[in-house]
Amino acid sequence: MSTAPVSPPRPRGSVTDRVYEALKQDIFEFRRLPGDRFTESDVAQRLNASRTPVREALYRLQREGYVDVLFRAGWQIRPFDFEHFEELYDLRITLERAAVHKLVRQESAEKVISQLQMIWDPDRVALDRVVGSTVRVLDESFHCEIVAAAGNREMARIHQELTERLRIIRRLDFSKENRIKATYEEHAEILDALARKRSDHAAQLLTAHIRTSQAAVRDITMERIREAAEVLQRRVYAGDAG
Amino acid sequence: MSTAPVSPPRPRGSVTDRVYEALKQDIFEFRRLPGDRFTESDVAQRLNASRTPVREALYRLQREGYVDVLFRAGWQIRPFDFEHFEELYDLRITLERAAVHKLVRQESAEKVISQLQMIWDPDRVALDRVVGSTVRVLDESFHCEIVAAAGNREMARIHQELTERLRIIRRLDFSKENRIKATYEEHAEILDALARKRSDHAAQLLTAHIRTSQAAVRDITMERIREAAEVLQRRVYAGDAG
């Protein structure tokens, strides 16, 4: 017993992975809307796969909270539940606050912090040229790297999952330039506090930073969902629906 | 769109669920040891099922961190990684501390706290008659209910998962009577602090409580695993192995 693993893990290019990513994109791009119902065979046919990998992908998405299975009656995109998103944000704050406090006690902290400071120096960046989608990716990695650097792998994993689940609404935050500018400034402040080992202050700034983003997103989301629904509706009436 | 779900969720008695529970029990009871390798067909034959539900159960267990799939080379019980358990404990502390601070601000707090106080009053319980396995269940629900009462469902869900994953080693904590007595006293103290809305104090007590349990478990676990391994070995030599 206790033989070490010898072969590589599941290959990246599996059908299951492809279906999983495609479905997730569909949900993220609002091509499937909260409440929409569909069947496994539907998805299988659309994505040129059999039901087996489709089912595996759907179960993964179910565990991650994106879809629900209705016993012998198809699947459903989990309806938007804003209270739930609020709770996700809350949990994110809890985790990142804890991470900050852990981080200042790690030896590797300085290195990570100074690396992040290179990226988030508002003076070195042409703020009016920054693209929103890029900032979203950078913002995600800012928060994830802070948590990862705290040294608790499980915490980092949960936080990573949270980030994925919040992505669907968080990216709306970077559609306005003032939010982009604010993000740079706030990140710089947080890093400054971290560099000085002022973990309490850093945690406080981080909390405010996330809360701001949370509030901004809350304002925008409903509007966007309604827009997407209208576009789809129009497509349906024009006879262009699948 | 937006049709409400009409049929009940997946029935409890599904083959997948049965296989899932059986495998988890095997792992918890040390009938399958960390490092052990096995195949899907093995499990299917043993549990009288086809490979399909076995695979679904295994993937669930994989996501929860109990097993690994080796590409085209079978499955493996994830080797014991004590650092990882330490991290799980750490995360548990983080979540429960946050929950305590949230809890004192909830209106429903008083009710939950006084209910728990009924259970964990050391004066009302014949401590020498308490059974370890019962205390473990009660202890789990003590911590879970505090987190649940804080009002963040996602936090409660993650905490619940943590509890499950730690169960395999946590139950070893209640095999000695002094730990049982200490558990009652510490829980009572925590509840007292909560009732007085001293969340800082409660968080501090809770942290110490969990750390104690963590240390006690750390001492016992290795010994137990070795014992289980010896028993199995003996069975193998006696020709009684499956």
Add this chain to the structure above:
DNA sequence: AGCGAGATTCATGTATTCAAGATTAAAATC
């Protein structure tokens, strides 16, 4: 005996088929 090439076995990943019951539509009745 030690070693290596090739065939074979066996593993998971995927596709297909079968089963049971929920949904839906039609038909029959009041």
Add this chain to the structure above:
DNA sequence: GATTTTAATCTTGAATACATGAATCTCGCT
């Protein structure tokens, strides 16, 4: 016309069959 009954359809859950490639074993060779 409204409502109940019934039959056809459709859905997921589970079992089985097939494909692909890794691991292993055999057999011949040095």
